[in-house]
Amino acid sequence: MSSLAQSQLRETFELNIGPQHPATHGVLRVKVVMDGEYIDRAEPILGYIHRMHEKMGENRTWNQFWPNMGRLDYLSAMAYNHCYAGLMERAMGIEVPERAEYIRVITAELNRIQSHLLGFGAYIMDLGGFTPLMYAMDEREQILDLLESVTGSRLTYCYFRFGGVYNDIDDDFITGTRAFLKRFRPQVPMYHKLVTGNVILMDRLVGIGPLTPEICRKYGATGPVLRGSGINYDIRRNEPYSVYPELDFDIPVYKECDSMARYMVRMDEMLQSCRIIEQALNKLPEGPVMAEKVPKALKPPKGDYHYAVEAARGTFSMRTVSDGTNTSYRMRLRSPTYSNVSLFEEASRGMLLSDALAFLGSLDPVIPEMDR
Amino acid sequence: MLAAAGLPAEQPQEEAPVEVQAEGEGEAKAKAKKEEDVPRKNGLIETDYAKRGTHLDVQINPDQVVRAAEILDSEGMTLEMVTGVDWIKEGQLEVIYDYSYSGGQLFRVVVRARVDRNNPDIPTVCHLYGGANWHERETWEMLGINFVGHPQLEHFLLPEDADFYPLRKDFKP
Amino acid sequence: MNELIRLLAYMLGIAAFLGLNLAYLGWVERKGAGHIQRRTGPKDVGPYGLLQPLADGLKLMSKQLVVPDKADKIIYMSAPVLIMVPAVLLFVAIPFGEHLVPREFSFGLIMMFAFASVAGLSILIGGWGSGNKYSLIAGTRAVSQNIAYEIPMLITAITIVMITGSLDLNEIIRQQGSYIWHWNIFRLDKSILMPVSFLVFFICSVAETNRTPFDMGECEGELVAGYHTEYGGMGFGLYMMAEYANLVIGTSLITILFLGGWQCPLGLLPGPHWFLIKMYFLIWVFVWIRWTFPRTTFWGLLNLSWKYLIPFSLVNLLLTALFIKVF
Numbered sequence: 001m002s003s004l005a006q007s008q009l010r011e012t013f014e015l016n017i018g019p020q021h022p023a024t025h026g027v028l029r030v031k032v033v034m035d036g037e038y039i040d041r042a043e044p045i046l047g048y049i050h051r052m053h054e055k056m057g058e059n060r061t062w063n064q065f066w067p068n069m070g071r072l073d074y075l076s077a078m079a080y081n082h083c084y085a086g087l088m089e090r091a092m093g094i095e096v097p098e099r100a101e102y103i104r105v106i107t108a109e110l111n112r113i114q115s116h117l118l119g120f121g122a123y124i125m126d127l128g129g130f131t132p133l134m135y136a137m138d139e140r141e142q143i144l145d146l147l148e149s150v151t152g153s154r155l156t157y158c159y160f161r162f163g164g165v166y167n168d169i170d171d172d173f174i175t176g177t178r179a180f181l182k183r184f185r186p187q188v189p190m191y192h193k194l195v196t197g198n199v200i201l202m203d204r205l206v207g208i209g210p211l212t213p214e215i216c217r218k219y220g221a222t223g224p225v226l227r228g229s230g231i232n233y234d235i236r237r238n239e240p241y242s243v244y245p246e247l248d249f250d251i252p253v254y255k256e257c258d259s260m261a262r263y264m265v266r267m268d269e270m271l272q273s274c275r276i277i278e279q280a281l282n283k284l285p286e287g288p289v290m291a292e293k294v295p296k297a298l299k300p301p302k303g304d305y306h307y308a309v310e311a312a313r314g315t316f317s318m319r320t321v322s323d324g325t326n327t328s329y330r331m332r333l334r335s336p337t338y339s340n341v342s343l344f345e346e347a348s349r350g351m352l353l354s355d356a357l358a359f360l361g362s363l364d365p366v367i368p369e370m371d372r
Numbered sequence: 373m374l375a376a377a378g379l380p381a382e383q384p385q386e387e388a389p390v391e392v393q394a395e396g397e398g399e400a401k402a403k404a405k406k407e408e409d410v411p412r413k414n415g416l417i418e419t420d421y422a423k424r425g426t427h428l429d430v431q432i433n434p435d436q437v438v439r440a441a442e443i444l445d446s447e448g449m450t451l452e453m454v455t456g457v458d459w460i461k462e463g464q465l466e467v468i469y470d471y472s473y474s475g476g477q478l479f480r481v482v483v484r485a486r487v488d489r490n491n492p493d494i495p496t497v498c499h500l501y502g503g504a505n506w507h508e509r510e511t512w513e514m515l516g517i518n519f520v521g522h523p524q525l526e527h528f529l530l531p532e533d534a535d536f537y538p539l540r541k542d543f544k545p
Numbered sequence: 546m547n548e549l550i551r552l553l554a555y556m557l558g559i560a561a562f563l564g565l566n567l568a569y570l571g572w573v574e575r576k577g578a579g580h581i582q583r584r585t586g587p588k589d590v591g592p593y594g595l596l597q598p599l600a601d602g603l604k605l606m607s608k609q610l611v612v613p614d615k616a617d618k619i620i621y622m623s624a625p626v627l628i629m630v631p632a633v634l635l636f637v638a639i640p641f642g643e644h645l646v647p648r649e650f651s652f653g654l655i656m657m658f659a660f661a662s663v664a665g666l667s668i669l670i671g672g673w674g675s676g677n678k679y680s681l682i683a684g685t686r687a688v689s690q691n692i693a694y695e696i697p698m699l700i701t702a703i704t705i706v707m708i709t710g711s712l713d714l715n716e717i718i719r720q721q722g723s724y725i726w727h728w729n730i731f732r733l734d735k736s737i738l739m740p741v742s743f744l745v746f747f748i749c750s751v752a753e754t755n756r757t758p759f760d761m762g763e764c765e766g767e768l769v770a771g772y773h774t775e776y777g778g779m780g781f782g783l784y785m786m787a788e789y790a791n792l793v794i795g796t797s798l799i800t801i802l803f804l805g806g807w808q809c810p811l812g813l814l815p816g817p818h819w820f821l822i823k824m825y826f827l828i829w830v831f832v833w834i835r836w837t838f839p840r841t842t843f844w845g846l847l848n849l850s851w852k853y854l855i856p857f858s859l860v861n862l863l864l865t866a867l868f869i870k871v872f
Contacts, residue, residue, distance in 0.1 A: 052538060087425075091423075124839055128758065128760075128839040135582070200841050204841070217475070220474070221503075238478050305423075305424055319455055
């Protein structure tokens with residue numbers, strides 16, 4: 001058959017995987033052009049929750065921008081707090097007391113566990129298994145209660161300040177965290193037995209959504225997506241900040257490049273975070289939690305500043321251009337989900353639709369941080 | 373490690389934590405473009421990692437952006453983000469490319485280019501880095517910088533009928 | 546006259562049994578789901594949430610029945626009814642006890658399978674009548690799943706028929722002796738692969754009743770639609786009730802064919818209570834499976850049937866024939 005006749009025979013139809021999802025990714029619209037069951041072209045369309053945080057950064061003073069940091073990636077807000085705090089501390093040269101650094105690490109790692117738990121639960125629910133979500137929510141409630149007792153908010157934290165944290169942790173928090181760790185650690189093998197070893201799940205994850213390290217590099221994908229492709233890159237190790245150099249933990253890396261590898265990276269990271277928290281609790285020094293001479297109205301010297309942290313989804317970095325006044329001239333937020341999902345279009349060509357959705361879930365997108 | 377070939381003499385390297393040698397683009401950079409006083413000149417900008425967060429910061433001509441991307445791509449670096457800045461007082465728009473090694477040593481490179489505000493054309497790098505596609509699209513949408521050769525310069529985060537550039541300093545909501 | 550009274554009594558009995566089951570199986574499912582998921586299920590409405598089905602029924606009945614614009618009105622309205630009817634009809638042939646069967650058909654087994662196939666057709670009708678292309682896709686997927694899983698089911702049933710020599714359901718039960726090792730599931734003298742064919746039949750039943758992990762038609766998170774998306778109010782209620790009715794039919798079929806129906810495991814007091822015990826135990830296993838496993842992919846589902854279950858059941862058929870001939 002001539003190629004002209006063949007291309008006329010191929011009929012594609014357009015499908016809209018609409019902004020409203022039954023799963024918890026957020027408001028992501030994917031316009032999919034399908035050839036039967038295979039995806040010809042999948043185009044994510046963003047902007048449904050675009051709130052223009054970058055412009056807000058220009059219109060608010062440095063201190064007034066704090067609440068925005070909790071609302072970007074609401075599941076990993078502590079890491080975003082950490083980045084902003086680190087950015088201004090780098091710009092102004094503020095020294096953070098050690099106790100504050102340890103508290104920052106403890107809360108950030110608790111937040112990471114909570115984010116991975118939700119990612120795990122929501123991902124399995126996407127695939128049809130409703131039970132792990134409830135188990136994950138159970139564990140998450142304990143973490144949220146702990147963090148609420150210290151920060152006052154359950155999800156959108158605004159806990160760090162320039163120079164430290166604003167509220168010290170008390171003994172209740174420490175005993176609560178230790179109790180949580182003691183309860184959580186044996187649960188993870190149970191999740192593996194229940195979920196990971198399930199043959200139906202393995203059928204749906206193994207070999208699905210292969211991402212070579214090259215495509216990850218081209219698109220700037222970071223976090224579990226990159227570590228599931230065999231590349232050992234974690235800001236906590238490669239570009240250490242805070243007290244991470246003093247803590248002993250491993251970076252889980254899996255070489256298989258498929259959805260199962262990314263899922264396993266997240267599960268292992270939860271256990272590593274437990275290790276970090278335990279060490280940090282043991283090493284927690286006494287002292288102040290706020291640096292002493294932090295000016296009320298910050299005026300960082302002119303120029304560009306850049307800071308990167310490891311959020312739950314990858315590298316979150318901020319670049320600010322300061323012109324010496326008390327507002328930023330330009331605040332740029334680089335969210336990991338933005339780069340991670342940008343490779344969906346190229347990677348999903350020729351995939352079957354359910355595989356593509358399982359692949360999208362394995363990238364663990366959180367749309368508010370993508371749209372900012 | 374970037375291979376080197378002569379730094380422009382007027383801007384010495386400050387204490388960089390990693391030994392840096394500029395490369396082939398040194399010759400291209402060396403022809404400093406004549407600009408006004410206020411906007412920054414092309415060339416190496418002194419950076420201190422502890423202070424700024426990047427190791428190498430250079431400003432080049434807009435038409436050299438693709439060559440810079442090619443050099444950094446062949447080194448195995450990844451493009452993390454593309455930022456646009458509106459320098460309204462200088463009448464210029466700046467595009468900042470952030471590169472890093474995702475998987476090796478710590479080395480951050482920032483490549484900047486300035487374009488005229490009334491004629492903001494700059495070649496695209498999305499044929500080299502697929503990730504630049506979305507970043508450039510957003511930068512166009514927010515600031516109006518035209519990336520020549522971009523396959524899909526359409527509205528992304530803003531609604532389709534938006535005819536303004538929100539991040540410009542003269543934007544009135 | 547006696548016959549008429551008897552028939553009326555059975556009709557009322559079946560209606561009552563069915564009504565209670567359909568309502569309270571939903572309660573069992575939600576309570577079971579809750580406890581498996583480390584939470585309690587419904588507990589506010591009535592003690593232990595026992596009046597929850599009543600509340601649900603009232604809610605569904607009070608909703609407005611909206612017919613979408615593009616839907617074919619007659620097909621749209623008749624699809625839920627068409628799904629419910631075969632499920633209810635089949636109760637006329639199920640032997641709850643030795644003499645507790647509304648009408649004894651000598652071809653009972655064939656009748657059950659015939660009406661179960663009609664249910665598959667009505668899924669397609671529902672999907673088509675909705676006027677929604679995603680419902681149509683989901684409906685076609687559900688139909689192809691139904692067809693694919695009916696075949697191993699039928700072949701395994703033929704195996705049983707070969708052993709028993711009769712299509713009458715009550716006869717099949719009678720021929721399985723009283724004791725648990727005489728039941729068809731353990732009848733290794735007739736075919737060494739009998740327990741495995743029980744598993745095959747069980748899996749096919751899960752697929753036929755469109756339950757997770759094989760519920761492609763219903764709650765496909767992918768296309769965000771199922772064949773019953775466009776239905777609200779009692780139309781949706783009828784779909785849910787039909788699902789539970791099919792569940793009851795499916796489990797009673799397994800009980801009859803493999804687990805000895807109303808026979809007692811130790812030969813003591815045979816009767817309808819044993820039938821119900823076994824049926825409810827199987828229903829509990831179905832609920833348990835639903836809340837434990839994620840969903841398969843569509844081609845994984847079809848692969849399982851066409852590439853594994855069908856060849857296996859054919860092998861079992863030949864083996865049984867061999868055994869019967871030789872021994």
